[in-house]
Amino acid sequence: MNRKTAYHFSLFIGLIAFTIVYCTIKHLSIPLLRYYPTLNQWSMIKDPDIPSMGWYAQTLVSLCIGSVCGAIAYLIGSLRRLVSERALVIVGWMAVAAAGLMMLYLFQREWQGWIAS
């Protein structure tokens, strides 16, 4: 695996990790830091009576974990010949599938929660 292949491999792994983490946080409602715009305060506690925004932390955590996974994949890929060209393509298709499935999941979730209810 040359450096360029490792680089592409790391991009796809990062994207897959992002989608998994983002969906897991959403699906399991994992508590994260929330911003309360009417109070101008940050808190880990979710108060359903006050409008709050957990989206910042959700996006940031997913991006950070995705970046770390991508960096690890790059280090492993560039140090050792573990991943072939064929495996790179498979991981690339998996990244496309993960992104597409995440879109469908989020659409279905919000549709059920807000539009169909």
Add this chain to the structure above:
Amino acid sequence: MQVRILSCILNPTPLLKVMLKFLLLLHTAAAIVCLGSMTHNLVIIVNYWQGKFRRVQLEKLYVKVSFIAFLCTYLLGGLGLYPAFRSRVRHLYFDQSLRWATGLFEIKENWGSLALAIFIVYYLLSRSIQPRVNHPLTKIYILLGVLLSIIIWYSAIVGFLLVSHKSV
């Protein structure tokens, strides 16, 4: 948690209202640039699927422009407008009487974050691969571009629709 409602958020001063409208205008302008360049990009990459590799450099320029425009749109919307929208528009208006609007916005918000991750990958791929026949990553690149275009078109349409009901 200390409950101390900031009155300036729920009842903004005229100056804050003007600033929010200005931010909304910038957000819309950046979104239009992103939409236009990404659609031009899509027209070129669809030809890649058919084996026609023309205007490759132009396509890479479109990716660069749309990526910068997307980041501007995302930051203006996420950091500048979202807190005011969340408290004044969504909480007081959409959540109470237009739940479908909140649903459409939630999809836009979550797809927007996904688009950020896809766009980073797409932009870095565009800088490092040379699309050509039998390049193993060309079809993956095309599909990522299609997904991005779907998200950007959806976000733009929903954005215009929601603003037509109530804006910040």
